[in-house]
Amino acid sequence: MSLKYAVLAALLEGEASGYELSKVFDVSFANFWPATPQQLYRELERLAQDGLVEARFVQQERRPNKRMFTLTEAGREDLRAFAAEPPRRPTSVRDELLIKLQAMEDPEAARALVEERMTWARGKLDRYERVRDRLLDGRTEEEYLSESGRVGPYLTLLRGISFEEENLRWCERVLAVLRQRAALG
Amino acid sequence: MSLKYAVLAALLEGEASGYELSKVFDVSFANFWPATPQQLYRELERLAQDGLVEARFVQQERRPNKRMFTLTEAGREDLRAFAAEPPRRPTSVRDELLIKLQAMEDPEAARALVEERMTWARGKLDRYERVRDRLLDGRTEEEYLSESGRVGPYLTLLRGISFEEENLRWCERVLAVLRQRAALG
């Protein structure tokens, strides 16, 4: 149900193809609503059938043809109604590393997995930084906030950044606990 | 696939019924691998068929009968192998609020949703605090870490706590941005 609105929300930024959307869901939207290309194509099909988006074919010369999707007024209205009411389902996090850590017996293996996670988190932060720069486009945060119509994209980006930063802090904490335990044991 | 190992990991704490497991997946495990009772019963069935857990019926007098599950040596071994290798799939977060925020036009409605989220996060932190107290059982963290065989449960609990704390910090940030924008606009 929510994927529907995630797609509609993504289309608020303007007309997009399924392929372009799959890129968006691979970077910025991935932090709060991951989706594979297959999910997106199916969802777009449904949305078009329900009249919430409009599709048009675009013939291309040096690339495969594509379909571009736009929000309809009905889609905009549906999204508006969704955004106004409180979330139905609680935030859900799925993290395999935590299962492994929960079960872990070997502290050395745990340390290795946690350090891998840290490297990964730093990579993600770098990518967010680039998304942020593109959003701000040379302006300061203040300028951006006063000029730009919609703040949503910025706030969700901040959440992604804050999540990864916390991830790093927690990893540090885990390493400290493992060291302490090694010293005590 | 990972639910399987989440269940096995939960059974590391000792024999449990499906019902008891569903309680565990409602509190501590909920932070990194949510599962409904129905999922658990199905998974336990499968695990028993595969010989990774052993089930025994327990007749009860004043309550419905139940089945208690224990890890077998094969289950323990399978879990060990899983825990040693790096995660296959990245962490995934699903958060409806962020879709709503991404789409949001009305700052006042946004503020209300964010404050609701804050109340909720504080409630969750309280519950974690109680879980933590039960784990530590009067000991300091140092004592716990030197006495207890397995650190996993403590580290995953820390992640839950850290996630909600960060949630609160991000909410504060969002409120600040909304205020700033209101002042600028």
Next chain:
DNA sequence: GGCACCTACTCAACTAATTGACTATGAGGT
């Protein structure tokens, strides 16, 4: 005396998500 809630599940139907393979074309490198 009735009603809601807790324990302890089972069953059926449904929707969502994942995986892998397949179709095309073009660009760039070695």
Next chain:
DNA sequence: ACCTCATAGTCAATTAGTTGAGTAGGTGCC
């Protein structure tokens, strides 16, 4: 000449997850 990567998708099969109802005895509250 071949290989990989990027664009832009489609199809089919399977697994995972959700929802709602049903069963059945016990406890606690007003």
